[in-house]
Amino acid sequence: MSKKSTPTQKAARMLDLVPYISxxxxxxxxxxxxQFGVSVTELxxxxxxxxxxxxxxxxxxxxxxxxxxxxIRNADTLNRVxxxxxxxxxxxxxxxxLISKDLPEERIDLLEDIETLRRKLGKGIERVxxxxxxSDGEVIALVKDCLATRRKLQIEYLAxxxxxxSSRVVSPIDLYVSDNRDFLVAFCELADxxxxxxxxxxxxxxxxxxxxxSKVIPVSTDTTIEATVEIVTxxxxxRESLGKFVTGKGSTVEVSTxxxxxxxxxxxxxxGAMKVLAPSxxxxxxxHLARKALAIYR
Amino acid sequence: xxRKSERLVNLTIALLGTKRWLTKSQxxxxxxxxxxxxxxxxxxxxxxxxxLRNLGIExxxxxxxxxxxxxxxxxxxxxxYRNDISEISARELSLISLATSxxxxxxxxxxxxxxxxxxxxxxxxxxxxAIPSIAxxxxxxxxxxxxxxxxxxxxxxxxxxxxxxxxxxxxxxxxPYGAGTKGGYWYVAGLDLDRKxxxxxxxxxxxxxxxxxxKAGSYVIPPDFAMSTHLASPVKTEIATLKVRRGKAQKIxxxxxxxxxxxxxxxxxxxxxxxxxxxxxxxxxxxxxxxVKPVQARSSIIEHLNQVxxxxx
Numbered sequence: 364m365s366k367k368s369t370p371t372q373k374a375a376r377m378l379d380l381v382p383y384i385s386x387x388x389x390x391x392x393x394x395x396x397x398q399f400g401v402s403v404t405e406l407x408x409x410x411x412x413x414x415x416x417x418x419x420x421x422x423x424x425x426x427x428x429x430x431x432x433x434x435i436r437n438a439d440t441l442n443r444v445x446x447x448x449x450x451x452x453x454x455x456x457x458x459x460x461l462i463s464k465d466l467p468e469e470r471i472d473l474l475e476d477i478e479t480l481r482r483k484l485g486k487g488i489e490r491v492x493x494x495x496x497x498s499d500g501e502v503i504a505l506v507k508d509c510l511a512t513r514r515k516l517q518i519e520y521l522a523x524x525x526x527x528x529s530s531r532v533v534s535p536i537d538l539y540v541s542d543n544r545d546f547l548v549a550f551c552e553l554a555d556x557x558x559x560x561x562x563x564x565x566x567x568x569x570x571x572x573x574x575x576x577s578k579v580i581p582v583s584t585d586t587t588i589e590a591t592v593e594i595v596t597x598x599x600x601x602r603e604s605l606g607k608f609v610t611g612k613g614s615t616v617e618v619s620t621x622x623x624x625x626x627x628x629x630x631x632x633x634x635g636a637m638k639v640l641a642p643s644x645x646x647x648x649x650x651h652l653a654r655k656a657l658a659i660y661r
Numbered sequence: 662x663x664r665k666s667e668r669l670v671n672l673t674i675a676l677l678g679t680k681r682w683l684t685k686s687q688x689x690x691x692x693x694x695x696x697x698x699x700x701x702x703x704x705x706x707x708x709x710x711x712x713l714r715n716l717g718i719e720x721x722x723x724x725x726x727x728x729x730x731x732x733x734x735x736x737x738x739x740x741x742y743r744n745d746i747s748e749i750s751a752r753e754l755s756l757i758s759l760a761t762s763x764x765x766x767x768x769x770x771x772x773x774x775x776x777x778x779x780x781x782x783x784x785x786x787x788x789x790x791a792i793p794s795i796a797x798x799x800x801x802x803x804x805x806x807x808x809x810x811x812x813x814x815x816x817x818x819x820x821x822x823x824x825x826x827x828x829x830x831x832x833x834x835x836x837p838y839g840a841g842t843k844g845g846y847w848y849v850a851g852l853d854l855d856r857k858x859x860x861x862x863x864x865x866x867x868x869x870x871x872x873x874x875x876k877a878g879s880y881v882i883p884p885d886f887a888m889s890t891h892l893a894s895p896v897k898t899e900i901a902t903l904k905v906r907r908g909k910a911q912k913i914x915x916x917x918x919x920x921x922x923x924x925x926x927x928x929x930x931x932x933x934x935x936x937x938x939x940x941x942x943x944x945x946x947x948x949x950x951x952x953v954k955p956v957q958a959r960s961s962i963i964e965h966l967n968q969v970x971x972x973x974x
Contacts, residue, residue, distance in 0.1 A: 370665035370666040370669070370712075371666070371669065371712045371715065371716065372771075373666035374665075374666040374667075374669035374670050374673075374712075374716070375716050375775065376775075377666060377667075377670050378670060378673060378716075379775065379778055379779060379782065382779075382782040383778055383781065383782040385782075386781075386782050386783070386784035398778060398781070399774070399778060400770075400771070400774050412666060412667050412670075413670065415667060416667055416670045416671050416674060417671070417674055440674050440677050440678040441670075441673070441674060441677070443739065443742065443743040443744070444743065444744040444779050444780075444782045444783055445716075445717065445718070445742060445743070445744060445779055446717055446741070446742065446743065446744050446745070447717070447744065447746075447776050447779060447780075448716065448717035448772070448775075448776075448814070449717070449813070449814030449815070450769070450772040450810055450811065450814050451772045451773070451775060451776030451779070452776070453769070453772070453810050453813070453814065453840075454761065454764055454769040454770075454772040454773040454776060454810075455757055455760050455761060455773060455776050455777075456760075457760075457769075457799070457841070457842075458757075458759070458760025458761055458762075458763045458764060458773065458799070459756065459757070459760045460841075461760070461763055461797040461799060461842075462756065462759055462760055462763075462795065462797055464797075465795045465797045466793065466795065467793065470793065473752075473756065473792070473793075476750075476752060476753050476756055477756060479753070480749075480753055480756065480757065483746060483749070484746065488814075490839075490886065490887045490888065490889075491813060491838055491839030491840070491882060491886065491887075491888050492839055492840055492841050492888050493839070493841035493843075493887075493888040493889040493891075493892045494799075494841050494842045494843070495842065495843050495844070495892075496797045496798070496799075496842075497800075497842070497844060497845030498798065498845075500795040500796050500797030500798065501793075501794075501795050503795075503796045503797070503798060504794045504795050504796040507796055508794070521911055521912060521915075525909055525910070525946070525949065526909055526910035526911050526912045526913065526945075526946060526949070527908055527909055527911060528908075528911040540798070540800050542845075543800045543801070543845045543846070543847075543865075544800075544845050545798060545800075563845075597826065597827075598826065598827045598828035599824055599825065599826045599827065599828050599866070600826065602828065628944075628945050628947065630969070631944050631945075631947065631966075631969050632941045632942075632944040632945040633941075634937070634940050634941060634944060634965045635965060635968050635969065635972070638969075638972040638973065639973060646973040646974075647973070647974075649969065649973045650969070650970050650973040650974050652947055653947075653966045653969040653970045653973070654966075654970055655947065655948045656944075656947040656948045656966050657963065657966045657967065657970070658948065659948050659951045660951065660959070660962075660963050
């Protein structure tokens, strides 16, 4: 909102203000500013400019906005809603796609509405875009609800490392985004500590009618492991699997993590594309885990 | 600054309100702001036409008299300016409101907002109670995405540097056809002009700014192109039989059919596409998952584990 608009953006807003005010005669300047995503000062500047527009011999646009409420007359030429631009269609249809994949299956009525809208608004553009959400929007709505009402949440969580499914009662603390993914920070009663959960691994969630714990537990200070990893093959895939924990370029990189089991599994699952060079304790732990895995085949 | 936006609005009013073609000289007299030498006025007018076109307003060029083709006129056809969306229900408008709110703070938020305003101007009240409480989110602050959307909307060629599987940067030139998101990643698909084939690119693997090239409308998106086909997960045609330690590796179990439910082990049939993916999935779970079949994959996993031991001893 603080971005200064270009003259073209301002012109577009002026054109769109006319039909909006016409269909909402007497709207307040503050509501208009909010709807158009600009400050009241900028909106007033738009209205002032608009006032001067039209054919000045007999056809100036008549605007009234003295007391904080706006109405418009004599703007027949511009009083039509403009066509949606391709960018607008793409933004709306991508949004509709994401919603449709979050809606409960039994809401066939809404799913049909979205299908109709895609065709009505899309004009053929709808086929060039496709979106599925990274996380379940229903879970995010529940987490937001818990944060707002300070209540506890019960979740079924799929652990990343050993892949076990556990039922946990948590008190949500924060919701944040990192690397295009949603995360929940919460106090977990099962772990009796603060934990971070990836929203897309929460398989189901229920809001409990219990007040959330208010005490803040400091995050456990796990010691970090610094390891030197050699990427032998598949540079891009290996690097991406190390995510944001990796630094350095080329085939020998530094990895900093506080979970040895995560690093060990990542290296073993790479099927030989990566190997740990140092420290030796991490190397022997990996060799030990691989031997244990081999044992089941004997 | 403000004079230019007023000039654009006045130009729109004049060209939209006229029933006959307006010549350039008529436009220059009627509208304030076209000043200076004839050449300067011409350039201003050309730029204004481009700016209006970028807003989706098409200016039509025509001539008064077929015998005098040099005397061209301009106008905006009301039916190309006006929204032709006939009917939108209150519930549909609420769905659109929700769809646009997803973009808050993300890269297309101004387009989403201006689109919503236009639809609200049709004078429909929304009916938010009809919509269940869901809050899908979109996380893309990558400015390249905005450029790609512009390129698709205006059918302009783009170029960028892309990281290959071996992490070398390669310049790719693309006629973008479509864009989308899946599993938290964003993609663009289009005709790769060097490889002469439709290719899919992941936005986080683009390691330069996406540059626009050439003119708008320089290619046609094939009528049979559908982004959903390019983002669809390939059908997993192979089946592996796995033994999974009870309670572990639920990600594998949830994607499988259980065929034997033992006390310590569960035997499942797990669909997969390529053996390499199967090995990665199974290796992650160490001693909690054993490959029973296919025999080929079973011997490969033993070989891999032996290599890991040898590399770390």
